[in-house]
Amino acid sequence: MALSYDLGGTRYRFASLKTLLAKATPERSGDILAGIAADGPVERLAAQHCLADLPLKALREDILEVDGDDVTALIAAQFNEVAFAPVSGMTVGTFRDWLLAPTTTGAELAAIGIGLTPEMVAAVSKIMRAQDLIAVAAKIEVVTRFRSTIGLQGHIATRNQPNHPTDDTQGIALSALDGLLHGAGDAVIGVNPATDALPDYIRICEVLEAIRTQLDIPTQHCCLGHVTTAIAAIAQNAPVDLVFQSVAGSQKANDGFGVTLPMLDEAYDAIHGLGRAPAGSNLMYFETGQGAALSAQAHHGMDQQTLETRAYAVARQYKPLLVNTVVGFIGPEYLADGKQIIRAGLEDHFCGKLLGLPMGVDICYTNHSYADQEDMDILLTSLAAAGVNFVITVPGADDIMLNYQSLSFQDAQFIRDTLKCPPAPEFAKWMRANGIGDPNVQLPSLAQALQNLKLPAA
Structure with missing residues (x-):
């Protein structure tokens, strides 16, 4: 040719x-x-x-x-x-x-x-152009369901990310409550564990389950450990809502994550067999990011954006509830500055949506990138206009475990208020019932909210 x-x-x-x-x-x-x-x-x-x-x-x-x-x-x-x-x-x-x-x-x-x-x-x-990517993605509605309905046009969901550098039970719970009191968490309450030990994985699931059930929250939770750890936890009947895995666009890159397609097949069967969700629920969660294959020397001469889009073929095989690109997380070696991060975020969202995926974006950057929160404001507003399914939020926009900058809970409030993008309907109803977002309701302090919870032993 x-x-x-x-x-x-x-x-x-x-x-x-x-x-x-x-x-x-x-x-x-x-x-x-x-x-x-x-x-x-x-x-x-x-x-x-x-x-x-x-x-x-x-x-x-x-x-x-x-x-x-x-x-x-x-x-x-x-x-x-x-x-x-x-x-x-x-x-x-x-x-x-x-x-x-x-x-x-x-x-x-x-x-x-x-x-x-x-x-x-x-x-x-x-x-x-950027406006083309936004205009086409905005036409596409990809709806997924578990306890909440994600992806309805005109809505924007959030992941509440209560990470902690030592996976401390109270630290996780405190950050999760902070997000919930700001209306964050309708897509998922998801913790990146500091280690991948099975007992810690199960404990984190139990902490998140205690929060969800005691507060009667119509959402789902996830400990973002390795897929094999999730399979082992499911075998012990742990309260696993979603199975998570990072994936890439070549098998050699996936080998770097320690994952194969047969492993994902096994995980899909295991989580659907656990019986925690209604029939037809979407129970998998995948993360991707431009540069993952190149950083593993597994790009086979392909450009990083094409390889990123190939990763979406892996994700769509398993009918996930959530997929998100962690767009600026790998660093300036792959996306040098705010302009490149903004472009990549819009590309990833467009490509994922066109391939039928429920795309979210972790709107983020590392501290050694030539980017700042104003770049993230621009990308957040652009993605909200493009109909992004969900974004990731952390306390103060500063993830203290992964050491990178993302969005704050207040950033999500800004975009919902400004562009009139409510959360998932079930979660919005729960917020109204609990006075969250109502300026006339005095909400409990974080300390009070934490004290009212019964958490599993550390």
């Missing part, structure tokens, strides 16, 4: 589809680090023009092969010819135009999702 484009009297040639996709990607430090980025804006523009002229069928016929890669095999197995048919005659450029057309509905976009490969979706995102 000849891949070339004439621009300004110069003919630009691209050796392979991998090369074309990489050079068409908006600038980011990770691709520069990998040595696969465009030489500059002119070569990038030529690559984007060349990509726009490429038939979608070419991306179907030339799935980016990685020998023996389980993710590549899964992408091929998922592909649905019938769903692909309405767009099969389009180029990447005409596909972009169709996505943006006012006559193209969210229902039509949902119908073609399983007929798109991650490479097709990554390709079209590379020739879209």
Whole structure:
């Protein structure tokens, strides 16, 4: 397949589809680090023009092969010819135009999702402006359910993230209550454990279960330990609501996480067999992030955004309740500054939604990045306009265990109030019943709320 484009009297040639996709990607430090980025804006523009002229069928016929890669095999197995048919005659450029057309509905976009490969979706995102990514994602409604309903258009949910550097029971409970009193936690109350020891995993689940049941909260909780730890806890009948795992876009990168597709199959069966949720509930939770494969030297010459989109093929296999990209968490080696983080967050959300995933975003950055909370304000507002399913919130926007900056509980209040995006309906009803968000109701102090809880022994 000849891949070339004439621009300004110069003919630009691209050796392979991998090369074309990489050079068409908006600038980011990770691709520069990998040595696969465009030489500059002119070569990038030529690559984007060349990509726009490429038939979608070419991306179907030339799935980016990685020998023996389980993710590549899964992408091929998922592909649905019938769903692909309405767009099969389009180029990447005409596909972009169709996505943006006012006559193209969210229902039509949902119908073609399983007929798109991650490479097709990554390709079209590379020739879209930020406003294009927002406009198309805003059309798509991906709804999931457990105790709360996530993803309804016009709503925005939050993960309440009460991490603690030593997994202290009272420390976790105090942070969780802080979030709940600010209306955070309708997507999930989720703790990243400091260790992956099975007793600590079970104790954290028991702490979160005590909070949920004693306060009668219509939400779900999750200890974000390794999938194998979750399976072991389920075998002991621990109160596990959601099974979590970080995933990436190549099997070699997933090997770095210590995870295989058969492990995820086992976890899916285990959590659905535990009997804690109504039939048909979504019970898996996945996190991704641009740069994960490159940092594991498992990118196989692909650009980090295409690899990120391939990770969504893994996630959608298991009908998750939640998926989120931790967009700025890996560091400036992969997304150098606020501009690159904002662009990546909008790309990830768009690509995940178009592939049928209930996408959320951890709007975040590390302290050595060239980014700040004003960049996060811009990304939060843009994603809320794009219909993001949920965002992650922590006390004061400063995660004291993972040592990075995210959103605060107050940031979520701001976006809900300003853009009129209420929480999940079940959670909103619970908030009203408890006076949360009502300026005329005197809520208990954190100390009082903590004292009223009966927590499991440390």
